[in-house]
Amino acid sequence: MKPKVFVEMASRVKNLPPYLFASIDKMKQEARARGVDVIDMSIGDPDLPTPSHIVEAMKRAVEKPEHHRYPSYEGMLSFRQAVADWYRRRFGASLDPKTEVLSLIGSKEGIGHLPLAFVEPGDTVLVPSPGYPVYPVSVLFAGGESYLMPLRQENDFLPDFSSIPQSTLLNTRMMFINYPNNPTSVTAPRKFYEDVINIADKYNIIVCHDAAYSEIYFDDEKPLSFMEIDGAKDVGIEFHSLSKTYNMTGWRIGFAVGNAGVVAGLGKIKTNLDSGVFQAIQEASIVALNTDERVLSGIRNTYQERRDILYRGLRDIGIELEKPKASFYLWAKVPKGFDSSRFVIHLLEKSGVLATPGNGFGAPGEGYVRFALTVTSERTREAVGRIKKVL
Numbered sequence: 069m070k071p072k073v074f075v076e077m078a079s080r081v082k083n084l085p086p087y088l089f090a091s092i093d094k095m096k097q098e099a100r101a102r103g104v105d106v107i108d109m110s111i112g113d114p115d116l117p118t119p120s121h122i123v124e125a126m127k128r129a130v131e132k133p134e135h136h137r138y139p140s141y142e143g144m145l146s147f148r149q150a151v152a153d154w155y156r157r158r159f160g161a162s163l164d165p166k167t168e169v170l171s172l173i174g175s176k177e178g179i180g181h182l183p184l185a186f187v188e189p190g191d192t193v194l195v196p197s198p199g200y201p202v203y204p205v206s207v208l209f210a211g212g213e214s215y216l217m218p219l220r221q222e223n224d225f226l227p228d229f230s231s232i233p234q235s236t237l238l239n240t241r242m243m244f245i246n247y248p249n250n251p252t253s254v255t256a257p258r259k260f261y262e263d264v265i266n267i268a269d270k271y272n273i274i275v276c277h278d279a280a281y282s283e284i285y286f287d288d289e290k291p292l293s294f295m296e297i298d299g300a301k302d303v304g305i306e307f308h309s310l311s312k313t314y315n316m317t318g319w320r321i322g323f324a325v326g327n328a329g330v331v332a333g334l335g336k337i338k339t340n341l342d343s344g345v346f347q348a349i350q351e352a353s354i355v356a357l358n359t360d361e362r363v364l365s366g367i368r369n370t371y372q373e374r375r376d377i378l379y380r381g382l383r384d385i386g387i388e389l390e391k392p393k394a395s396f397y398l399w400a401k402v403p404k405g406f407d408s409s410r411f412v413i414h415l416l417e418k419s420g421v422l423a424t425p426g427n428g429f430g431a432p433g434e435g436y437v438r439f440a441l442t443v444t445s446e447r448t449r450e451a452v453g454r455i456k457k458v459l
């Protein structure tokens with residue numbers, strides 16, 4: 069037998085926060101094993117298929133031998149050009165495809181690697197909380213320190229920069245922001261992005277805006293891109309992904325755009341760790357980025373119908389929540405007498421409906437649960453009926 073020290077994990081792994089979602093998953097498996105018909109609203113993964121014209125483009129692309137070799141590190145120029153063209157059409161933002169666009173193996177990959185390029189041990193990184201768990205973990209792996217910016221309802225779930233001590237800002241290297249926001253489902257106004265640029269400029273902070281949900285919006289209110297705000301490109305980048313827009317989470321392709329120096333830094337890390345995105349996927353993604361607006365509004369309408377059912381249903385039961393403007397989540401207050409975890413367990417055990425406890429996204433998420441709109445309208449209606457019976 070090898071000595072025990074052989075399997076001792078590095079401190080950066082041992083220091084990872086406990087993975088709350090693992091216990092939820094276990095509970096789900098156990099409920100299913102007992103024969104419970106679980107309505108799983110805990111997963112941020114579209115249930116809809118990738119539109120067929122994209123799948124067909126992939127079938128054609130995969131036949132081409134030139135795609136079977138290593139791709140270029142930064143992505144095919146034709147893919148990066150398609151990203152730049154899409155930004156111009158959708159946001160009126162101009163990007164140089166050669167220096168301001170980088171392909172990613174999903175935006176999670178880029179977010180996870182970015183701090184390695186810019187964060188020195190001991191540097192502070194501002195991280196929204198509740199938020200996507202990858203932000204603080206990427207900071208931890210780079211040896212940095214996360215300063216959690218609480219997102220509170222009374223502040224429209226935007227960070228309150230005025231509450232951050234000056235000494236912290238002076239030590240801050242980078243900031244993550246994410247709108248439309250997972251898990252709170254709010255969008256950010258132009259003024260917010262202008263404040264971000266002012267702070268970043270004043271304290272020399274690299275801004276990383278995660279815009280994964282910019283195309284999942286409701287009531288025809290289009291969310292902004294960080295890149296359409298004057299001065300954004302001087303201070304940071306935006307992460308984007310085909311995952312949510314085109315139901316392509318399994319394909320693993322995203323991109324980072326914006327400041328050429330930041331894009332180059334991330335590119336340098338990636339060149340040393342991975343070998344780019346399968347070119348057939350890039351070619352199919354060019355087709356995806358040129359998808360007919362009617363297809364996309366069909367997808368949005370599907371989510372909007374589900375949102376309306378769940379929002380009205382929960383509100384009528386007496387659960388406090390705001391109507392989501394974007395993303396495919398509902399961020400709801402837990403009823404009196406529960407905390408996040410106990411409410412999720414209660415719902416699962418008594419109704420078979422599974423939501424995500426808000427505290428899994430960070431301590432300020434305590435008192436909330438997140439429902440994902442990734443089950444059909446019929447099942448969503450059924451979920452509302454079941455929740456009503458157990459409250």
Ligand SMILES: *Cc1c(COP(=O)(O)O)cnc(C)c1O
Nearest residue numbers: 174175176200250280309311322
């Ligand atoms: C889903 C999601 C992403 C996208 O992940 P991919 O790696 O591109 O699939 C990024 N940020 C947030 C907040 C998400 O919820």
